[in-house]
Structures are given as C-alpha cells and as structure tokens.
Amino acid sequence: MDAYDLITRNASEVVTEDEVRALADDPEGKRAYVGYEPSGVLHIGHMLTANKLIDLQAAGFEVVVLLADVHAYLNGKGTFEEIRETAERMKAQFIAYGLDESQTEFVLGSEYQLDESYVLDLHALELETTLSRAERAMAEIKSGDGVTVAQAVYPIMQALDIVYLDVDLAIGGMEQRKVHMLARDTLPSIGEESPTCMHTPLIADLGTGIGKMSSSEGVTISMEDSTEDIEDKVNGAFCPPTADPDPTDEGEERENPVLQIFEYHVFPRFERVVVERPDQYGGNLDYDDYESLEADLESGELHPADAKGALADYLDELIEPGRAKIAE
Numbered sequence: 001m002d003a004y005d006l007i008t009r010n011a012s013e014v015v016t017e018d019e020v021r022a023l024a025d026d027p028e029g030k031r032a033y034v035g036y037e038p039s040g041v042l043h044i045g046h047m048l049t050a051n052k053l054i055d056l057q058a059a060g061f062e063v064v065v066l067l068a069d070v071h072a073y074l075n076g077k078g079t080f081e082e083i084r085e086t087a088e089r090m091k092a093q094f095i096a097y098g099l100d101e102s103q104t105e106f107v108l109g110s111e112y113q114l115d116e117s118y119v120l121d122l123h124a125l126e127l128e129t130t131l132s133r134a135e136r137a138m139a140e141i142k143s144g145d146g147v148t149v150a151q152a153v154y155p156i157m158q159a160l161d162i163v164y165l166d167v168d169l170a171i172g173g174m175e176q177r178k179v180h181m182l183a184r185d186t187l188p189s190i191g192e193e194s195p196t197c198m199h200t201p202l203i204a205d206l207g208t209g210i211g212k213m214s215s216s217e218g219v220t221i222s223m224e225d226s227t228e229d230i231e232d233k234v235n236g237a238f239c240p241p242t243a244d245p246d247p248t249d250e251g252e253e254r255e256n257p258v259l260q261i262f263e264y265h266v267f268p269r270f271e272r273v274v275v276e277r278p279d280q281y282g283g284n285l286d287y288d289d290y291e292s293l294e295a296d297l298e299s300g301e302l303h304p305a306d307a308k309g310a311l312a313d314y315l316d317e318l319i320e321p322g323r324a325k326i327a328e
C-alpha cells in the first residue's frame with residue numbers, strides 16, 4: 001500500500017485530497033493529531049481514530065494525542081480534578097491499545113490553553129466567528145440541551161489547538177467536521193494557514209444499525225467489556241446479509257455495524273481474518289481483505305452467526321490489553 005492509501009484508508013472525508021497528497025509525499029517530521037475529551041474508558045469510537053493514528057505512525061508521521069481537559073470542562077464533563085484524573089487513565093489505555101508510546105506525544109490541553117498568548121489569540125478568533133456558526137459547529141458534539149457561552153468558545157479553541165500544537169493534519173470523527181471547517185475558514189483571519197483535515201466514519205448502533213454508536217445510549221463496545229459482554233453484544237447485533245440494509249419503515253437509514261467493525265477495526269489491525277467453522281459446515285474461512293468477507297456474507301457463503309462469532313473473538317483480542325490495564 002502506498003503512503004497516501006495508508007494515510008487515507010477507511011477515511012470518510014479528506015480535506016483536501018491535494019493537501020493530504022502533499023503530506024504523503026514527504027511525511028518526514030509531519031505531525032498529526034486527534035483530541036479527545038477525557039472519558040473514563042476507551043470505547044470503539046476512540047479506537048477508530050486511534051487506528052488512524054497507528055496508520056499515520058506507520059506512514060512516518062509524528063502523532064499527538066490531545067487530552068482535552070479544558071474542552072471537557074467547557075462541555076460540562078466534571079471538575080478539572082476529575083477530568084485530569086480521567087485523562088491519566090485514558091492515556092494508559094491508549095498505550096495498551098497499541099499507540100507506540102515512544103512515537104506519541106500526549107498533551108493535556110491545560111498545559112498551553114491557559115497561556116496568555118493562547119487566550120489573546122482565542123479572543124482574536126472570537127471576533128471573527130459568529131455565535132450561530134459556533135453553535136452549528138457544536139451540533140454533534142455538545143452535551144446537554146441548552147446552549148452555553150462555554151459551548152461557543154469550545155470550537156474556537158479547538159481551531160486554535162491546530163495552531164498551538166503545530167500540526168499538519170487534524171483528525172477526527174465525522175462529528176468533528178464542522179469544527180474543522182470553521183477552523184479552515186477562520187484561522188487565515190488571524191494570519192494562520194487553513195488546516196488539512198481528515199475524518200473517520202461513524203459506526204452505527206450495534207443493536208439497530210441506526211444512527212451512530214455512542215457511549216451514552218444504545219449498545220457500544222468498550223475496554224470495560226468482558227469477553228462474555230462482547231459475545232452477548234455482538235450476538236445481538238443487527239447483521240442482515242448485506243452491507244447496504246434497507247431503511248426502516250420510518251425511513252431511517254441503516255448500516256450493517258458488524259461489517260463496519262470488520263472493515264474499520266478488525267482488518268486494519270489484523271490483516272488476515274479466519275472465521276472458524278466446523279468441517280460439517282464447510283470448514284474455516286480465511287480472508288485477507290474486507291471486501292471478500294463482505295462478498296461472502298452477501299452471497300450466503302458466510303452466515304451472519306459465524307461472522308458474529310469471529311467478530312467477537314477479534315474484538316476481544318483488540319480490547320484485552322486495555323482491559324488488563326483497567327483491572328490493574
């Protein structure tokens with residue numbers, strides 16, 4: 001796989017392709033980052049962007065993980081003390097998950113976001129951003145119902161992080177795209193470059209295939225899950241024999257979350273997938289790319305129950321090191 005394909009594999013959106021091609025041509029010394037509001041336990045959403053960071057490390061990038069304590073505070077996630085404690089735990093879980101500690105810079109937002117120059121640049125950017133734009137940027141990120149001033153400051157700070165962390169590439173899930181677009185549009189007004197961005201897909205709810213999997217509602221997979229939890233959740237997953245399920249009767253779009261997890265989590269980390277089956281049911285199936293597994297599910301060669309069994313085993317293996325870390 002060439003550098004550009006590795007850097008962009010499984011991305012939903014690249015802004016812009018030309019900019020990422022230029023980075024891929026000369027990745028030496030280039031920096032990419034993802035920011036996370038610290039939360040107690042890593043879940044499948046964090047792991048998706050972490051996989052992208054692992055790809056970027058393999059392509060030669062320096063990788064920065066921002067543990068966004070001030071952002072979490074602004075988003076009502078607790079006291080500073082609680083959030084910082086959580087950030088420490090989260091860092092240990094990222095390393096257990098597979099981020100190479102020697103190649104990863106972990107930064108706590110409050111290490112620089114309270115500095116005078118940052119605050120003054122923040123105010124300069126506030127002057128360039130309308131409230132309605134800031135509010136729109138937060139639509140898929142904010143917690144709680146009301147709109148607070150804190151939530152308007154949040155995306156502007158996120159834009160400024162790209163400057164202060166001196167990164168060439170900002171990564172996030174698709175729910176971050178409007179913040180990144182705001183950053184592209186407003187940073188030039190304070191004399192900074194428009195940042196290059198890349199967004200990872202959102203995985204649908206495991207039980208229904210509708211919407212996005214989230215830790216606050218529905219069924220998610222996290223490092224707190226036991227082997228049995230994972231088996232139960234995956235067994236109960238929505239998995240019709242197609243990658244493109246029909247919408248619900250109410251017209252809601254649906255995905256196949258079992259296939260999504262194979263595509264975005266399992267194949268990037270394992271490269272080869274074996275679905276174990278007794279000989280009487282045709283024996284083991286062996287895949288070295290996602291597309292052939294998808295094709296077999298669609299043709300009926302691979303039964304959803306066997307796909308789920310294999311998925312539970314691979315997910316368990318991915319989660320095991322982090323689970324052990326939590327248990328320490």
Ligand code: IYR
Pocket residue numbers: 033034035036037066068071141157158159161162170171172176
């Ligand atoms: N908005 C992210 C957290 C976050 C991301 C980045 I990239 C930052 O520079 C700051 C915060 C979230 O929703 O978790």
